[in-house]
Amino acid sequence: MSNTSINFGLVGIGNIGRAHLKYLNEMDNVALIAVCDVDQEKADQFASTYGAQAYYSASDMLANAGIDVVIIAVPHYDHPTIAIEAFERGIHVMCEKPIAVHVNDANRMIDAYEAAKQTYPNLQFAIMFQERTLPFYAKLKEIVASGELGQLTRATWIHTKWFRSQTYYNSGGWRATWAGEGGGILTNQCPHTLDMYQWLFGLPALISGHAHIGKYHDIEVEDEVTAYLEHANGMIGHLIVTTAELPGTNRLEIVGDHGKLLLENGKLLYYKYPESMLTFTRETEQQFASWELEPEEVPVDTTVPNGHAVVTRRLVDRLIGLDVDLIAEGPEGLGALTLANGIMLSSFEKRPVTVPIDGDAFLRHLEEKIRTSSFIKKVNEGPETLVDMSASFGTAK
Ligand SMILES: NC(=O)c1ccc[n+]([C@@H]2O[C@H](COP(=O)([O-])OP(=O)(O)OC[C@H]3O[C@@H](n4cnc5c(N)ncnc54)[C@H](O)[C@@H]3O)[C@@H](O)[C@H]2O)c1
Helix, strand or coil: CCCCCEEEEEECCCHHHHHHHHHHCCCCCEEEEEEECCCHHHHHHHHHHHCCEEECCHHHHHHHCCCCEEEECCCHHHHHHHHHHHHHCCCEEEECCCCCCCHHHHHHHHHHHHHHHHHCCCCCEEECCHHHHCHHHHHHHHHHHHCCCCCEEEEEEEECCCCCCHHHHCCCCCCCCCCCCCCCCCCCCCHHHHHHHHHHHCCCCEEEEEEEECCCCCCCCEEEEEEEEECCCCCEEEEEEECCCCCCCEEEEEEECCEEEEEECCEEEEEECCCCHHHHHHHCCCCCCCCCCCCEECCCCCCCCCCHHHHHHHHHHHHCCCCCCCCCEHHHHHHHHHHHHHHHHHHHHCCCEECCCCHHHHHHHHHHHHHHCCCCCCCCCCCCCCCCHHHHCCCCC
């Protein structure tokens, strides 16, 4: 193990920020030297716990702490400002998902990163899509990327394991508001699902979205969404997500010309076809047919390390000079955000939208929602409660 030590600073000591602090404190080649929160008491408390310097403004930390990497774990609207300032100072960024609230901001971040690389060629921009490391999803990626399914025809993902109660939504003033969060399930809970979708299948050419605003919760943003997605290669996709279903379902079906994958309940089943499904469809003399196929269960090693620490470790490994790829490059965050904004734009305008989406049009809707909001946000009274974040992380089950 190299002796090199990378100086880390973290901004935003909330639910996820604390999870980052915990593993960073134990990670080789990492010196956690700065923590920052606008809540000064919190910053002081965690600085003292971890032997770091406390800062109360991200700008101050970026300018004065001497950090090599900043982890951005504040609410979404502030991701671009902090990331851009970090890039301009040559500081590497690990940004929490979503990359930003809207694609225009994400593009500003990506442009700033590209510009800063002229001065700092080794500058790194990573995004926290830790679900890419989950063993079942990593296995799906391996199979889909190998091309063995042949031409993909359909991907249907019902992901309703994002249950959030009203109490959750009331736990922070910024949550589930247009001004504070910029969206609902697509912006907060589902970026991982959206990233996984575009990681596996790429972006669709056409998006048709149907979003329900505050259907099951007293919130002003979407809590139930269905989307129909058309890809340039002919594949169609469906996404069905909600934060109001118990017990939730996480079922992903991927159909190709040579086989079909089904992931559900911690089991990955593979129906391998005896011949090309599309050729059979065109050429068989049978008018009706069914293939009685026994699926193979694909072995998946669920004991491999995964999660947030693995994503950050990969960035550290790169920074200490190992020849490794990041789990997710920052600019890839634009994919999930294009889906999120595209689905909402389509839903707002009640028409399908093409990709790349019109970022200005989405922003006009968002600004209008903020301007005309009459929603009175309820926030839980009392001291801040610590949340067990592990219950919110996806497991691909
Ligand atoms: N990757 C994951 O699994 C995962 C899980 C949860 C949250 N997140 C993301 O992490 C981010 C934070 O979410 P959370 O649930 O931890 O929020 P939170 O509300 O629990 O914590 C946010 C913290 O940031 C502080 N803060 C706000 N604005 C700030 C600023 N400009 N400068 C410094 N401090 C500031 C707040 O005081 C608070 O302590 C969000 O973007 C969210 O989507 C990712």
